[in-house]
Amino acid sequence: MGTPEIALSVRSLVEYVYSSGSLESGFRSAAALAEGTRIHQHIQRQYKEGDSKEVYLKTEIPYEELIFRIDGRCDGLLTAGDGTVTVEEIKSTAGPVDQLAEGKEVHWAQALMYAYMLSLERGLPSVQIKLTYVQRGGEQQRSLYRTASAEELAEFAMQTVAGYVRYARLMVRHSAERDGSIRELAFPFPAYRQGQRHFAAAVYKSIAEGVNLFAQAPTGIGKTMSTLFPAVKALGEGKAGGLFYLTAKTVNRLAAQDALRLLLRSGLRLHAITITAKEKACFREEGLCSNDFCPFAEGYYDRVNAAVLDMLEHETLMTQETIAGYARKHEVCPFEFSLDAAYACDAVICDYNYIYDPRISLKRLAEERKRRTVLLVDEAHNLVDRGREMYSASLTKAPFLALQRRYKTANKGLSGAAKAVNGWFIALRKSCGEEGKGEWREYPEELPALLEAFALEAEQELVAPSSAPPEGEEEEAGLLDTYYAVLGVQRTFKTYDERYVTYAEVRGGDVYFKLFNLDPSHLLQQMGKGFRSQILFSATLTPLSYYREMIGAGEADYSLSVPSPFHPEQWQVSVIPVSTRYRDRGDSLLPLSDALKGMTERKGNYLVFFPSYAYLRSVFEVFTEKYPQVRTIVQSTGMKEHEREEFLAAFSPDNAETLLGFAVLGGIFAEGVDLPGDRLNGVMIVGVGLPQVGLEREILRQYFQEQGKNGFDYAYVYPGMCKVLQAGGRLIRSETDSGTIVLADDRFLRQPYMQLLPEEWSRYHRLM
Incomplete structure (x- = not known):
């Protein structure tokens, strides 16, 4: 075995060794990201002929039994008339530059490492180092200088590596143990389920080839292990450098933890972490x-x-x-x-937003590591709506009026900036007319400048408060929240294109403004670009063409539909041709109650899912009055963690009496919940899950219609039926499970709903 090599960037090295002090407030880092590039470009435009910017440098540093391969791009190389070379490092700062009379050690360290690399590359006896600070949003600028000999720079570089070596040795030792354990690792179950080996092989092939896979695999096949096991194998064989298991809900993160725990008990040595909100x-x-x-x-x-x-x-x-x-x-x-x-x-379990949301994504993930990282995207159907949410941004008028008044005397600059934005909202309210709403293809051109002025004033106030807020932290938090919202809109301006629409609504006494992302596919594709492979899987990617389009599949990406491993006889599927449309719901209460009584005649545990809490409560009241002998539990809004656990724990396989749980479609109990065997004997799904008609859904319908699609299917039918299939998927979780599914809506007997039902549900019989 050769000498172990440690590859890392200059910035990663010096930040590990030299970072010190306290965490800065979140708004500072957000502003730095927004303005850092602009400030660098502003300074670099001042360079004269012979100067260079963004210069790539690299070196190797042997240290005892290790070799460190270090690289990075220094901001600038400046050459004087006498041949003297200066390495410049540019940093933005929220506070006044005169507070940085000595400069930060970590910033000097970064510049010194570049100077060392340059001295080696060019054989320079000494190098001048220039550390330039620029105040964000202002004109203040300050440069600090040092000169270091080649010997001093070499000594500094060795000291820096020495500060990293304990961590490096740990990682080298761990990598050897990990890869050895993966070579010996066997599939943790006695046998693959039907279709599971095929699915796992497709995952491995996709990772090995560096392409993406869109996979629809039925609930109960073991999707978590079917993706994790081949990804871990690819990691041990050097076909991947790490993996992220991405989820939309906490319950899926727990499933991933359980799968990894099982692999660890089987001999795997792996560092895996779960990031919690x-x-x-x-x-x-x-x-x-x-x-x-x-x-x-x-x-x-x-x-x-x-x-x-x-x-x-x-x-x-x-x-x-x-x-x-x-x-x-x-x-x-x-x-x-x-x-x-x-x-x-090696493995990170976290929410989608740590990869796909530009506001939250792990920005320190090095490009080299990113190119070797695999994304396992669980319940990938959620990415469509989550993507729209990530790439949209909104503001309301009220906070700006409040800040205008709050800082009228304490900070006239901030008050004036808030007043200008508030004035824009007043004009917006008038443009909404009598209907109280408006819609535009472009965002108002005058808004970005107003928000930029507000953001600069707000940042200065947050860095150095003008006075103590009378309400303590609450007042400052109000400014901080508004500042974050403004940053979100500013960020969205940069991605705004034909896939966006701007709309406004007058809501009570306030005005709501939103940059609404209609099609997230392009931005999801951009945020996922650069990773080795994305494995996007779910039980409900129906129709697959729709999800490939909306998530941003490329032509080379694979698709896979795994047949159900279960037999049709395990399901007893019925359709009740009752209308659950909003106007008919009053007439459906009694028939649904009677149907629920019929479903629960056989002792067991049952769940019924409704399209809304209001509908749920209406049927619940009728049912419990007519059939008080049936034990019931009800999902409520805003359930705490222990209340959710108590709800699920009630579905015990040895219940002495029948239990009927009332829940909502698309809610916490309709997706990702595992109730195997006799913990769940039957499910009724009321309605076809269509999202509530509203301004945003109608905007989506119109947009896709204009794109030559079936706008109603894209905006309503496909998202709705996804909820239906997820809820029904709670029932059969293993080869030995069986149970009843009742579909309560006459639309299940017609297209397009009928064709979106799984094959194993197609042998239904009609009730009533």
Whole structure:
């Protein structure tokens, strides 16, 4: 075996070794991302002939038993008339530049590493280093200078590598153990289910070839293991460098954790981590997230390296509970800690937005690693609506009026900027006319400049508050929330094209404005670009052509539809030809109640899904009054975690009496819930799941109609039937399961709904 090599960027190296101090408030990093590129370009435009920008440099540094391959792009190389070469590093800052009289150590370190690489490449005896700070949104600029000899730079480079070597050795040792364990790893079940081996082989082939796969595989086939196992095998064989298991809901993340836990018990050595949403991970119940208010943010960078090393040396599967334990031990923010640890892990389980949402995505994921990373996208049908949500942005008028008044005397600049945006909203309200709504293909040209002025004033206020808010943290949080919303709209302006529409609504006394993404396929494709392979899988990618189109499939991407491994006899499917349309729902209450009683005649556990809570409550009231002897439980809005667990726990296989659960289509119990065997004996689905008619759905229908598609199918039928199929998929989870499905709607007997039903449901019989 040759000398182990460690490949990393200059920035990754110096940030690991030299970062120190506290976590900065989130708004600072958001602003830095928005303005960093512009500031670099502004400085680089001042370069004279003979100067160079974005210069690629690389070197190898042997250190004991390791070789470090380091590369990166320095911002500028400046050449003086006497031949002196200066390395320039440009940094933006939210605060005044005179507060950075000495410069930050991590910034100097980055410039010094580039200077070292340049001195080697050109044989220079010394190099001048220039560190330039520019205040975001202002004209202030300050440059700091140092000169270092080649010997000093070489000593600095060795010291820097020495600060990284413990972590590097850990990763080298772990990689060898991981790959060895993967070679010996066997499929963790005695046999593959029917169709499961074919699915797993398609996943492996797609990863090996570096293409994407759109796979529809039935509920119960074991999709989680069918994707994880071949992806892990590809990782051990060097065909992939890491994997992300992406989900839309917590329950799917738990399933991925369980699958990895099973593989670990089978001998796998792997670093896997679950990223939990910030609000759930946070130790603080309230208050702003900054070092001024949180002891876990204060001094974070002084402790996080030790925390990461400690956890990686002792853990394999790092769940929310595991991360919280080490975060408390080392007194670091659990959320930021999980992100820092994720960059070191082989497998990351997280929400879609860490890859596809430009506001949240893991921006420090190196391009080289990204090219070797596989995305396993669970329940990929959710990406369509989630994509629209990620790439849309909205504002309301009320916060700007409140900020205009709040800062009238304390900060006239901010008050004036808020007043200008509020004035724009007043004009927008008038343009909405008597109907109180408007729709445009283009966004208003005057808005970006108004929002940019507001964002600059807001940032300055957040960095250096003009006065103590009378309501404490709540007032500052209001400014911060509005600032975030403005950044979101500014970001969306940059991607706005023919796949967007602008609309406004007058809602009560407020005005709502939205840049609405109609077709997320292009941006989903862009955000997924650069990864080795995306495996997009679900039980409900019907029709497959629609989901390929809406998620952004390329011509070379594979498609796979795995037949159900279960026998048609395991289902007893019935259709009740009752109208559940909104105007007919009053007449359907009694027939549905009677049908539910008929379904539950045989003792067992049953679920009925409704298109809305209001409809659910109406049928529930009629049913419980007429059939009080049947035990019932009801899903309610905003259920807490323990309430969800109690609801599912009620579906026990040894219940002494029949249980009927009332739930909503598309809700937390209609997707990703596993109730095998006698935990669930029957399901009734009321309605065809069509989304409620509203402004956005009608805009979508019109848009796709204009594109030559069936607008009603794209906006209503396909999303609705996806909910139906997900709910029905709760029933049969294994080869030994059996049960009843009742489809309550006359539209199930007609096209296009009939053709969207699974083959195994096609042998239905009609009731009534």
